[in-house]
Amino acid sequence: MSGQSILNQPLLNKGSAFTKRERELFNLCSLLPYQVNTLEEQTNRLQEQYNQLKRPIIKNAFMQNIHDQNETLFYNFILRNLKDILPIIYTPTEGEYIASYSHVFHRPRGVYLNFTESDQLEHVLLEAALQNGMAPKDIDVIVVTDSEEILGIGDQGVGGVAISVTKLVLYTALAGINPARTLPVVLDVGTNNQKLLDDPLYLGWRHERIRGDEYDTFVEQFVDCVRTNFKNAFLHWEDFGVDNARRLLTRYQPAMSTFNDDIQGTGAITLASIMAALKLTDGSMTDQKIVIFGSGTAGIGIADQIRAYLETRCNLSKEEAAKRFWCVDKPGLLTQDLTEGDYVITDQQRVYAHSKGEIKDWKLGNDKQHPQLLDVVKNVKPTVLIGCSTVHGAFTEEIVRAMAEHCDHPIIFPLSNPTRLHEAKPADLFEWTQGKVFVATGSPFDPVEYDGQTYEIAECNNSxxxxxxxxxxxxxxxxxxxxxxxxxxxxxxxxxxxxxxxxxxxxxxxxxxxxxxxxxxxxxxxxxxxxxxxxxxxxxxxxxxxxxxxxxxxxxxxxxxxxx
Known part of the structure; x- marks a missing residue:
């Protein structure tokens, strides 16, 4: 390579930091201004430009532009401004970008595997690795999504490729994975988002989502290609829908090194937060009564991870461990006999569904005669309350005060993101519990002032x-x-x-x-x-x-x- 071809490669481009000797060797003298900058000087210039921007989505677009020009500068800037910039390049701002992906699209980044072109799948994946100058065996991590359940905004079709890209940005920024050795992938299997299907600018396949055997065959073709050609790659599943996430993880986990962030990552960081709280109170994990509000992929993933911990580290049976959980979803408490409209309990949820006999003596305060969140809190008297519902304000003052009545140090985690979807504000939780609460949230919050003390709020972020x-x-x-x-x-x-x-x-x-x-x-x-x-x-x-x-x-x- 020489000249403009080097400047067009973000993994190689150094911009004004190319030395005089490099400029002569690679025919860059006429393409760059005279002054040679250090990486630090370039980063200072970038900081000045960034600081002039006001709206988060504009800052997000600016950072994507730098990512497409000079990856070394991009990551150096991120590490210098990690706390401020993470909400810009990841949640919550990234959700806004993904939702408008087809309208703000400038240039492609990632690997697009289209259901209608499945015969080209292997060729496309192998070519993608070679674009970064890597043999498939040199790829360290692949992040794949089918975009069905993105960042609290649901089915986003082909726009979900941006979440695969962003997750790999975090692998590099936060764990030092070489960006040349990563591969972001989207499986375009259609979309059930009618707004996208009706949008003349939508860039993905305009078709309802493929289901059943056709879907499974396509995913299997992708996984087989990874296992055959990318033998050293760690496969990360991201934002798959509730019907597929656990099922695919269970199917492929025994065959390879693979991981679902929405299930295992969310579960692990929530478990870590609970462990930290219990270390302060000398509490035992086996004594906890855990209510989970929002029993989709993330909620059940958290339950599965904590339950597995209780089984393997605390020697409880699967049944004993499952009884520590009370899962609530749209119809209310998940029970074995629950039937409401089109709602059907999944096999993953049924593990935590309680029998009607267990709740026959409960006092209910609603007209539906089926326990809602407030009923569950009053009757169970939980020690841990976790929100994965994307229902803003779901943890009301009445619910929180009812929990605090029976718990010395309630552990309350409103984890839904982006911020506008959180179940409760940390300041309210401290007020309603008289400062007894342990809080972790799904999005960043400022410290809370209560009774003369300043409490830092943990961001329970998979990052x-x-x-x-x-x-x-x-x-x-x-x-x-x-x-x-x-x-x-x-x-x-x-x-x-x-x-x-x-x-x-x-x-x-x-x-x-x-x-x-x-x-x-x-x-x-x-x-x-x-x-x-x-x-x-x-x-x-x-x-x-x-x-x-x-x-x-x-x-x-x-x-x-x-x-x-």
């Missing part, structure tokens, strides 16, 4: 967990991603909790986002050690921590030489 788990599986070249490895990750995060380290409950339950790379290294180290212990790692290391640190890519410019 703390999936990059480190992926890094650990990649470094260890693990055969699978097991529950025990995920529990090791959750425990590593809880040990990094500022509140537990300082024994100060005004501190956050989770680490500061600026420490994310440090936390990812800790998580990855714990994952590799557990993988070695289980015989899941294809590699053996004496100093795991050192190997993990050395593996992590840093956004620094390399020196270029002419090939001989």
């Amino acid at each position: 703390f967990v999936f990059p480190g788990i992926g890094l650990g599986c990649i470094v260890g070249r693990t055969k699978h991603c097991t529950d025990q490895m995920i529990f090791a990750a959750a425990n590593a995060i809880s040990e990094c909790s500022p509140s537990t380290k300082s024994k100060d409950r005004t501190k956050s339950l989770l680490p500061d986002i600026n420490d994310a790379r440090h936390v990812s290294a800790k998580v990855a180290t714990a994952v590799v050690r557990e993988a070695i212990k289980q015989g899941e790692s294809r590699r053996q290391f004496e100093d795991v921590q050192k190997v993990v640190q050395e593996f992590m890519w840093e956004p620094k410019y390399a020196e270029y030489e002419l090939m001989q």
